[in-house]
Amino acid sequence: MxxxxxxxxxxxxxxxxxxxxxxxxxxxxxxxxxxxxxxxxxxxxxxxxxxxxxxxxxxxxxxxxxxxxxxxxxxxxxxxxxxxxxxxxxxxxxxxxxxxxxxxxxxxxxxxxxxxxxxxxxxxxxxxxxxxxEGTWPKPTLYGPGLHGIWEALYHKFGLDFDSSQDTTQPVDYWRRxxxxxxxxxxxxxxxxxxxxxxxxxxxxxxxxxxxxxxxxxxxxxxxxxxxxxxxxFGGGRDALPCGLLDGTVSCHYRLFPLLYARESDHVVEVLETVAAPNRVKKVLKAYDPIKKLVLQRKGHKIRDMFDRDNLPKREQAIRNQIRNKGLWMR
Structure with a gap:
């Protein structure tokens, strides 16, 4: 059992x-x-x-x-x-x-x-x-140590074993290591x-x-x-959860509503619009313009129609710029 x-x-x-x-x-x-x-x-x-x-x-x-x-x-x-x-x-x-x-x-x-x-x-x-x-931090400087040296210094500062934290299938100084x-x-x-x-x-x-x-x-x-x-x-790591559940089928970290409409699945949009609809929720959400306009007034679908979810721009900034050009960027 x-x-x-x-x-x-x-x-x-x-x-x-x-x-x-x-x-x-x-x-x-x-x-x-x-x-x-x-x-x-x-x-x-x-x-x-x-x-x-x-x-x-x-x-x-x-x-x-x-x-x-x-x-x-x-x-x-x-x-x-x-x-x-x-x-x-x-x-x-x-x-x-x-x-x-x-x-x-x-x-x-x-x-x-x-x-x-x-x-x-x-x-x-x-x-x-x-x-x-993505590999957003650290950003090695011209005369400073690379990623390896920066992370090694932090692990050693706190008395942690640096070697066992690394994914040795990835090259030294590549952020995924x-x-x-x-x-x-x-x-x-x-x-x-x-x-x-x-x-x-x-x-x-x-x-x-x-x-x-x-x-x-x-x-x-x-x-x-x-x-x-x-x-x-605490003995954790990168392999503690199966892939595809959190940040997948069970949760969506959308960050900003324009990005949600541009990138996320039909199911995520359906959940968002369903849970925002009841009056007790909607009357509160109306005070926040991005939700009022994009979600409650459905203007987010104008953003959605601009993008092919199977062929999105590789850089998020390009998505943001396209939305801004149509006057639909809100945060």
Missing amino acids: QASAPKFNIVIIGQNNRLQYEALLFAASLHHSSPDFDGRLFVAVPQAGPRWPRDPSLHDEDLLKALRQLDAEILPFENRVFGASYPYGNKIEALMALPEGEPFVFFDSDTLITGDLNSVPFDFDRPSASLRV YLYFNAGFFFYSCPRKFGERFLDFARAIRDDEIPELAGQNLNPWLDQAALPLVIHS
Whole structure:
């Protein structure tokens, strides 16, 4: 008899900007596409404090009501290290507010659940993250070390075994040789342990003198520089999940609505438009122009008609430029 899948929690970030609308769509898509999910969905909300010049927390009563109706729980947390200077740090600091010792999956808010999450065979003792990624960091400078030297310095700084992290089928100094993830999703057995180490590593990379990082841009790449080190330190890696489920049939990290309409499958568009349609959701989403115009008023289909999903431009910038030329770019 096959053992039942472990129960786990989900956490996304909600903030008083576009993320609040994305969080509502995430909750609605989870409710729609994975109705048997029996864990808790937390919408982690940064609280006002000295690291925010403006209050980032949620105040829209209709939004909060709609989230509650979709069984989402608001989880306040404080930014003690990052905040407005590095909003991507929310995904690190929010982990400390989650229930200790309970397995979790973090998703970026600009994600839709498009299939049954219970079909994903998570091994929460072997963490991993999204492999829908390009070699965006680091960018070796003319006189500095190459990729190999930069990653080697980071592994050694934190006392980690560098050799075992490498995919030796790939050539030295080619980015795919080295562990590198998109932080659009990640998971582990305990959010506190993962969050504390993630915070320690990210803060050290940002603040300490690491000669090999001279000339490297860490904004916005700090989380993606630290994440592979955290995952490797807990015994995880690139092969911890089967391909084709997350960032595939079960979830879609769309990032921006114009890109969703240009690139994603008919099923993703159908899920988006279905979950945005109920009045309790639609009346909240209308306040955000990209959703109002592209999704609710169906102008996204004008973008969709511009592209052949089987033959998309190789560079994302080319997709963006085509959409801009038609006056349909919104974010």
